[in-house]
Amino acid sequence: MDIVPVAAENCPRPAPAPPPAPRSEARAALKDSAGVGLGFLPLGLAFGALVTQSGLDWWWAVLSAAIVFGGSFEFLLIGMVTASTPLAAVALSALLVNIRHVFYSLSFPLHRVSGRLGKAYSTYTMCDEVYALTTGEQARTWSSRRILWLQFFLHLYWVGSSTAGALLGSLIPGSVTGLDFALTALFTVLALDAVRTLRGDAPTPVLAALSALAARLLCPGQMLPAAFxxxxxxxxxxxxxxFRKPRHA
Structure with a gap:
């Protein structure tokens, strides 16, 4: 019996792997956001309680969390609203507090978010935690759906915890302290995770630490933008x- 060789091009090729289903992307984003969501919980409860304890209606917390979504600026905004601060002063304060987002845009993976509506929502809901999660080594292959689901879940965590804090504000004693430290602890954990992904790139965290120290000494009133x-x-x-260093073969 003669054996007829079969050309390689005639052999059936394995079908390409199908793209992840939307449900699996949402499930993965929910898992990615769980750790940060736990950090949002005490901070949102503290913010919502502060809104009601400042004499504002509970729905102020809901509107602020859903529309402003500014984290630390929202705490500052409570005092401005109760003091009837002029709108120009509020706008200037918002610019100074959130000017760090200008630096985030340099490396935030907005190019991987598809659609004008998706890009608009991704830009609107970009915060410190989203930036830290989406610019790490493990997020290099994340799809547009996964990034948007991640931002949606973090937005939902903040709105939900702030609403709960506003509704239960009367049950939280005013003597309870330390809830605001949840944000500092959350940023510490995210920074440690970012350092681990550098894989031996020691100069980068050293430069960050030196920049923060110099900003603290030179511009203590505007430490964050100066450090950035x-x-x-x-x-x-x-x-x-x-780039200018000569390369050898």
Whole structure:
């Protein structure tokens, strides 16, 4: 019996793997957001309780969490609203507090979010925690759906916990302290995770620490934007230095 060779191009090729189903993307995003959501819970409860204890109606917390979605600025906004601060002063304060988002846009993966509506919502709900989760090494392959689901869940966590805090504000004693430290602890954990993903790139966290220290000494009143500016300048200088370094075969 003669054996007829079969050409490689005639062999059936395995079908490409289908894209992840929307449900699996939502499930993965829910898992990704769980840790940050636990950090949002005590902070949102504290914010909602502060709204009602400041003499505002409970629905102020819901509107602020859903529309402003500004985290630390929302705590500042409560005092401005109760003091009838002029709108121009509120706008200037919002710019100074949230100016760090200008630096986030340099590396936030907005190009992976599809559709104008999706990009608009992704830009609107970008916060510190979203930036930390979506710019890590493990998020390089995340799809548009997964990023949007992640932002939606974090938005939902904040609105839900703030609403619960406003409705249950009268049950939370005013002597309870330390709830605001949840935000600091959350950022500490996210920073540690970011350092682990650097894989031996020691200069980057060292530059970040030196930038924060210099900003604290030089501009204590505007430490955050000053630290971001110094860190960005240091990264650019490091990049230019490595680019100009002669390469050997």
């Amino acid at each position: 500016t110094l860190f960005t300048a240091a990264l650019l200088a490091r990049h230019l230095a490595s």
